[in-house]
Amino acid sequence: MTFLQSIVLGIIQGLTEFLPVSSSAHLIFLPRFFSWGEHDIAFDIMLHFGTLFAVVFYFRKKLWKLFLAFFNYQKDISVEVKSDKRLAWLIVFSIIPAGLVGFFFSDLIENTFRSSVFMAFNLIFWGVVLFLADRFSKRQKSLKTLENISWKNNFFIACAQALALIPGTSRSGITMTAGLFSKLDKNSAAEYSFLMSVPIIFLAGADSLYKLVKNGLGDLNIAILFTGFLFSMISGFLAISLFLQIIRKWSFTPFVVYRILIGLLILFLL
Numbered sequence: 001m002t003f004l005q006s007i008v009l010g011i012i013q014g015l016t017e018f019l020p021v022s023s024s025a026h027l028i029f030l031p032r033f034f035s036w037g038e039h040d041i042a043f044d045i046m047l048h049f050g051t052l053f054a055v056v057f058y059f060r061k062k063l064w065k066l067f068l069a070f071f072n073y074q075k076d077i078s079v080e081v082k083s084d085k086r087l088a089w090l091i092v093f094s095i096i097p098a099g100l101v102g103f104f105f106s107d108l109i110e111n112t113f114r115s116s117v118f119m120a121f122n123l124i125f126w127g128v129v130l131f132l133a134d135r136f137s138k139r140q141k142s143l144k145t146l147e148n149i150s151w152k153n154n155f156f157i158a159c160a161q162a163l164a165l166i167p168g169t170s171r172s173g174i175t176m177t178a179g180l181f182s183k184l185d186k187n188s189a190a191e192y193s194f195l196m197s198v199p200i201i202f203l204a205g206a207d208s209l210y211k212l213v214k215n216g217l218g219d220l221n222i223a224i225l226f227t228g229f230l231f232s233m234i235s236g237f238l239a240i241s242l243f244l245q246i247i248r249k250w251s252f253t254p255f256v257v258y259r260i261l262i263g264l265l266i267l268f269l270l
Helices: 003-018 023-033 041-058 060-070 079-112 116-138 151-163 171-181 186-215 222-249 253-269
Strands: none
Touching (some): 003 023, 003 041, 003 171, 003 222, 041 060, 041 186, 041 222, 060 186, 116 171
8 A cells, every 4th residue: 555545545534434425435436446455454443543533532522521421420410411421321322233233244244235336326325315314304393402312312323323334324424314314403413423423433443453453463554554544533523524514504415416426426437
């Protein structure tokens, strides 16, 4: 792998991890398109931790509040701390469906659903579903915020997150879609998707790290690994900031159009 490839893939990972356009599809499609070959597991780990650093840094104040509330065992706590503690528990439980699917079906998903045609149709299909969710949200007279997420809403969004293990779905896209259908306002649906990503990205990176150690470290190029990490972190931070600004002013439609165009491009080129 060259430094140019490391930079490009790092930027793509950072942008597409948080935008509702599927990071897995882009990271599979682009190397195939440019005949770069598959990147190794060590590089995949660094990209995951780059995006993890990005979302943790962006939401550092919120995450710190949730962390303190989660480990607050005092009987007399404020309404705000109770709300934060509840949200923290919701995020913890949200990893269970994806964890179970990943544990039992990871080999099936890895070997069956990575074809270019499947990814292309997945991009288009879930893009259309996101469009419908966006329109559904706009028709609601009252919408929920993060503080109003129910356990039922959380279970629905968490189950949707499990589907994101299939390439072309988009973890952020499908969790935001589920959030909109759960009557969360746009900003809350996006913010909850980002907060949910922290444990799931950490677990994905830890799983890859375990596989790397188990199979041997091999020939690691530290400079190339760090380059991928750095660019995925920077682009991930910018993606979160840009995305929240776009949906506050407009809607999810630009990302729906992009998904459909990329899906069609993959169908025609691969």
